[in-house]
Amino acid sequence: MATLLSACTDDGDGGGERVRLRVLASPDLAVLAPLLDELADATGVELDLDRRPDAETRLAAARTGYDLAWLSSDRYLRLRDRESVHGLQRTPTMTSPVVIGLALDTARALRADVPGGHLTWADIADAAATGTVRFGMADPRNAGSGLAALVGVATAAAGTGAALRTEDVSCDRLRGFRSGQTLTAATSPDLVDSYAAHQDRADALIAYESDLLALNASGRLKEKLEIVRPEDGTVLSDFPILLLDPSRRAAYDKVTEWLRRDDVQERIMRDTRRRPVSATVTRDAPLRAPIGNALYFPDRLAVVERLLADYGDPDRRTAGQVVFLLDFSGSMRGARMAALREAFAGLSGADSSSTGKFTRFYQGERLTVVRFGGRVLEERTITVTGPGDLRELTDTVARGGYGDATAVWSALDHGYRTAAHALAADPDRPLSVVLMTDGENNAGLSYAQFVRRYEALPDAARDVSTYPVHFGEADTAALQRAAAKTGGRMVDADDSSLSEAFKEIRGCH
Numbered sequence: 001m002a003t004l005l006s007a008c009t010d011d012g013d014g015g016g017e018r019v020r021l022r023v024l025a026s027p028d029l030a031v032l033a034p035l036l037d038e039l040a041d042a043t044g045v046e047l048d049l050d051r052r053p054d055a056e057t058r059l060a061a062a063r064t065g066y067d068l069a070w071l072s073s074d075r076y077l078r079l080r081d082r083e084s085v086h087g088l089q090r091t092p093t094m095t096s097p098v099v100i101g102l103a104l105d106t107a108r109a110l111r112a113d114v115p116g117g118h119l120t121w122a123d124i125a126d127a128a129a130t131g132t133v134r135f136g137m138a139d140p141r142n143a144g145s146g147l148a149a150l151v152g153v154a155t156a157a158a159g160t161g162a163a164l165r166t167e168d169v170s171c172d173r174l175r176g177f178r179s180g181q182t183l184t185a186a187t188s189p190d191l192v193d194s195y196a197a198h199q200d201r202a203d204a205l206i207a208y209e210s211d212l213l214a215l216n217a218s219g220r221l222k223e224k225l226e227i228v229r230p231e232d233g234t235v236l237s238d239f240p241i242l243l244l245d246p247s248r249r250a251a252y253d254k255v256t257e258w259l260r261r262d263d264v265q266e267r268i269m270r271d272t273r274r275r276p277v278s279a280t281v282t283r284d285a286p287l288r289a290p291i292g293n294a295l296y297f298p299d300r301l302a303v304v305e306r307l308l309a310d311y312g313d314p315d316r317r318t319a320g321q322v323v324f325l326l327d328f329s330g331s332m333r334g335a336r337m338a339a340l341r342e343a344f345a346g347l348s349g350a351d352s353s354s355t356g357k358f359t360r361f362y363q364g365e366r367l368t369v370v371r372f373g374g375r376v377l378e379e380r381t382i383t384v385t386g387p388g389d390l391r392e393l394t395d396t397v398a399r400g401g402y403g404d405a406t407a408v409w410s411a412l413d414h415g416y417r418t419a420a421h422a423l424a425a426d427p428d429r430p431l432s433v434v435l436m437t438d439g440e441n442n443a444g445l446s447y448a449q450f451v452r453r454y455e456a457l458p459d460a461a462r463d464v465s466t467y468p469v470h471f472g473e474a475d476t477a478a479l480q481r482a483a484a485k486t487g488g489r490m491v492d493a494d495d496s497s498l499s500e501a502f503k504e505i506r507g508c509h
């Protein structure tokens with residue numbers, strides 16, 4: 001009788017009745033539900049998982065209501081709620097990188113255009129910008145997989161190989177990439193279900209490696225996805241358990257020790273297709289594939305918040321518009337005009353570098369080119385739907401017809417009138433102005449006259465920033481004043497090239 005009573009009441013807190021712990025959990029933990037009964041039988045600790053879509057963003061408000069948190073990742077929380085997370089015991093339980101699942105034909109086509117066939121995030125961004133790849137990705141404002149993907153792509157766009165800095169996200173380099181997103185969901189499991197139900201709407205899925213492996217094995221797909229682990233690195237999630245209530249330490253230790261046993265790690269691997277944290281567990285064949293470089297998660301909250309702000313609401317996203325004011329005065333003849341045309345060819349897809357793939361013109365983007373000399377010579381607006389639109393744009397830049405003067409401020413005033421009309425018709429479309437000149441103003445409006453006309457514009461138009469590109473003999477101080485007045489910044493092409501200058505300000509608001 002004593003033995004029987006002892007067996008019934010021994011618990012995870014070391015003393016009596018079976019313990020039940022309330023756990024704030026990511027939806028990604030649902031797949032472990034069958035294992036929890038075994039855990040309870042083995043440890044005397046029952047885990048009551050409250051799986052919430054916002055689990056990874058609400059810890060500070062939830063600490064008093066839960067004993068533990070079990071998340072796909074706690075990186076964002078450690079930035080956002082430092083005081084809530086500081087000093088908490090954490091134990092990784094399994095790992096999975098965020099990778100890309102591609103339809104087989106799409107994967108073959110992309111690999112054929114890449115030397116060695118090793119695909120990168122830049123290749124995916126380039127294909128998304130051209131409409132070649134349509135993908136699904138969970139909303140990074142809630143889902144750990146979505147945030148890890150966003151960080152991975154942004155890190156590749158920065159090209160530093162280090163953790164993202166504030167200056168790396170000062171302009172939104174991911175608009176072309178996001179233009180290819182056709183599916184989203186609040187959580188990773190919901191995204192997988194959405195893709196399975198709407199396979200005709202996307203030919204790629206960005207998700208945890210484990211989710212893609214499980215989906216391929218589920219029988220729900222018309223055709224299995226090829227799993228691509230980007231050559232430029234991935235962000236790895238380690239599914240930590242956090243001890244929120246220190247009085248539950250004994251139960252926590254029993255749970256984490258049991259989960260990290262080799263036999264349990266093998267079971268987790270089989271059930272979830274996630275990689276074991278134990279180095280002594282032999283991985284199943286699909287999990288032996290190298291994941292490449294592990295990308296750093298940002299160490300500054302402002303960086304992540306900027307990424308999330310730029311991502312916005314995927315159901316309400318609108319492609320941007322850029323108004324290019326291009327100096328076609330006589331001094332631009334020859335090598336300078338050749339450099340300008342080369343810059344536009346690069347933005348239209350001729351630049352095959354990693355940075356070029358993140359800064360190219362993209363599907364749905366609206367582009368206005370205004371050629372000016374002593375007056376406006378030509379204006380052309382196109383919306384990118386395919387190569388034909390980009391050829392029309394480059395033809396506009398390639399045409400001659402130079403002016404005999406340089407009316408910088410009249411051109412900028414014209415650009416703001418164009419912006420005001422565009423915003424009145426489509427107020428949700430992000431818009432910016434790029435002004436390129438190689439000379440000083442010697443015709444038309446003075447700077448003071450421009451400022452008076454600018455200050456009389458509607459509020460929405462005055463919120464549009466100008467990014468002057470200094471070239472040749474342009475007036476540096478005047479261009480810097482215009483940038484400061486309109487909330488933009490000047491870029492000096494003489495320090496690099498026109499191509500690099502245009503790339504530097506791509507995606508700036």
